[in-house]
Amino acid sequence: MSMSIAKKGLRKHIKQGLKNISQESLSLQSRYIHDKLIQHEKFQNAKSIALYMNMPDSEVRTMEMIKTSFQLGKSVYLPRCNYTEKEGRKKNFLSMLNVNSFQDVQNLRPQGKYKLLEPVDGEDAMESGSLDIIIVPGVAFTKTKKRMGHGAGFYDEFLNYYYKKHNRKPYLIGVALEEQLIEDLPTEEHDWNLDSLIVANHDIIY
Numbered sequence: 001m002s003m004s005i006a007k008k009g010l011r012k013h014i015k016q017g018l019k020n021i022s023q024e025s026l027s028l029q030s031r032y033i034h035d036k037l038i039q040h041e042k043f044q045n046a047k048s049i050a051l052y053m054n055m056p057d058s059e060v061r062t063m064e065m066i067k068t069s070f071q072l073g074k075s076v077y078l079p080r081c082n083y084t085e086k087e088g089r090k091k092n093f094l095s096m097l098n099v100n101s102f103q104d105v106q107n108l109r110p111q112g113k114y115k116l117l118e119p120v121d122g123e124d125a126m127e128s129g130s131l132d133i134i135i136v137p138g139v140a141f142t143k144t145k146k147r148m149g150h151g152a153g154f155y156d157e158f159l160n161y162y163y164k165k166h167n168r169k170p171y172l173i174g175v176a177l178e179e180q181l182i183e184d185l186p187t188e189e190h191d192w193n194l195d196s197l198i199v200a201n202h203d204i205i206y
């Protein structure tokens with residue numbers, strides 16, 4: 001069985017389990033993670049932070065983290081999926097675009113084939129190389145800080161290209177619902193491990 005087939009099966013299994021989470025559990029877990037994140041030294045010291053706009057029912061909610069980041073005067077970036085060709089990039093690549101205010105975040109509209117809330121313009125962190133930390137979404141995580149995403153390879157490729165260009169890697173903080181924590185998962189050559197993982201109802205894993 002190839003690595004990607006194994007990942008596919010796992011993704012399906014985790015997603016099935018996520019269908020049973022209540023809205024209340026999602027909010028409680030997300031609040032717990034928010035409160036841990038703001039205690040994290042790397043978060044406190046970060047000037048520039050990339051977050052994500054969560055999917056409705058299957059990811060840690062991020063709105064409070066984004067709000068707090070603005071309140072603390074941090075520079076906030078959000079992902080945008082590009083479906084164009086760009087020299088040196090994988091077809092379908094990620095940009096991290098600067099968003100000016102929390103109001104602008106609240107005004108985001110669904111974009112692209114996954115109907116994610118994304119900015120349409122703004123300064124691109126790939127140009128400036130200014131990212132201190134990235135809050136990384138995912139489908140499944142392990143206590144050893146492995147991560148598996150939706151299988152598009154967006155984050156891995158972003159990090160590779162960013163590292164090549166700027167010779168600097170942002171600090172990666174994964175955030176996980178308890179239902180997304182598994183014993184182990186298959187990884188491939190291109191996968192980046194997280195630097196920290198925050199799982200609801202657990203201590204921060206460094």
Ligand SMILES: Nc1nc2c(c(=O)[nH]1)N(C=O)[C@@H](CNc1ccc(C(=O)N[C@@H](CCC(=O)O)C(=O)O)cc1)CN2
Pocket residue numbers: 011012052053054055059079080081094114116137138149150151152153154155
């Ligand atoms: N909230 C959020 N935003 C994000 C990501 C993410 O994981 N979460 N991404 C992280 O990279 C990028 C978007 N990547 C995505 C990749 C695939 C699918 C998706 O639904 N794909 C399949 C289903 C595959 C599966 O998960 O089994 C589909 O087309 O239906 C969604 C987003 C950028 N923005």
Ligand SMILES: Nc1ncnc2c1ncn2[C@@H]1O[C@H](COP(=O)(O)OP(=O)(O)OP(=O)(O)O)[C@@H](O)[C@H]1O
Pocket residue numbers: 007090138147148149150151152153154155156157158160161188190191
């Ligand atoms: N640096 C890269 N350059 C080109 N392709 C890449 C790169 N990194 C990953 N990919 C490709 O992306 C595809 C999906 O990778 P993978 O299954 O690891 O995604 P994922 O980490 O689960 O998803 P995501 O990061 O989008 O949440 C693979 O086919 C892989 O070859």
